[in-house]
Amino acid sequence: xxxxxxxxxxxxxxxxxxxxxxxGRETSIRFxxxxxxxxxxxxxxxxxxxxxQSIQALGGEAHAIQxxxxxxxxxxxxxxxxxxxxxxxxxxxxxxxxxxxxQQTHQVSEAEWDLIMNTNLKGxxxxxxxxxxxxxxxxxxxxxxxxxxSGIRGAGYSLPYGVCxxxxxxxxxxxxxxxxxxxxxxxxxxxxxxxxxxxx
Numbered sequence: 155x156x157x158x159x160x161x162x163x164x165x166x167x168x169x170x171x172x173x174x175x176x177x178g179r180e181t182s183i184r185f186x187x188x189x190x191x192x193x194x195x196x197x198x199x200x201x202x203x204x205x206x207q208s209i210q211a212l213g214g215e216a217h218a219i220q221x222x223x224x225x226x227x228x229x230x231x232x233x234x235x236x237x238x239x240x241x242x243x244x245x246x247x248x249x250x251x252x253x254x255x256x257q258q259t260h261q262v263s264e265a266e267w268d269l270i271m272n273t274n275l276k277g278x279x280x281x282x283x284x285x286x287x288x289x290x291x292x293x294x295x296x297x298x299x300x301x302x303x304s305g306i307r308g309a310g311y312s313l314p315y316g317v318c319x320x321x322x323x324x325x326x327x328x329x330x331x332x333x334x335x336x337x338x339x340x341x342x343x344x345x346x347x348x349x350x351x352x353x354x
Contacts, residue, residue: 164189167240169233171223171281172250174201177300179208181247186214193236193243194218196250223250223277226284233284243288248278249300 168185172178174196185192186209194216196202202218209216217239221232236243252273282297289295 161189166190166244168245169193170247171195174198178249179205191240192216197222224272229280229284242292245296246285247298
């Protein structure tokens with residue numbers, strides 16, 4: 155699946171959340187094309203199956219693990235399984251996200267708030283928390299958090315989505331040579347687009 159001009163991630167091991175659709179799916183396919191060993195993570199098993207089929211159709215392979223990233227026990231299990239499958243992790247892409255278009259602030263339900271916060275914010279934190287020790291073992295690593303411009307200028311159509319800013323503070327991991335960065339997505343036409351793939 156790779157050639158001499160397209161192996162920038164050869165030998166790298168990556169976990170990609172939200173791999174069952176959207177940006178998570180496309181990132182997974184690209185990483186495999188670039189030579190990485192990829193672990194697909196999503197709670198949507200059918201979506202992951204389709205992603206895996208797309209990768210296999212191009213002559214590649216990947217591992218798929220079903221997990222809800224808002225649940226710490228599932229993240230722990232997912233990371234342990236990923237390491238057992240491919241070895242210590244070099245790259246984490248947090249692409250899982252949910253977007254619920256809500257009413258005005260005083261009409262947002264607690265359930266809507268919790269669903270978005272638990273996936274988009276807490277889920278990103280939990281994935282970082284449990285993958286970083288593996289990166290420390292390798293001596294370095296990269297964490298890529300997918301967001302949208304709504305993380306910068308707000309989202310009037312969804313209050314909790316707009317306030318889920320990226321978890322990108324590098325200070326706890328900088329001595330361990332782990333880089334943390336964000337990718338903001340802007341939809342064509344200028345509107346703030348949804349950040350990741352399917353919900354984790």
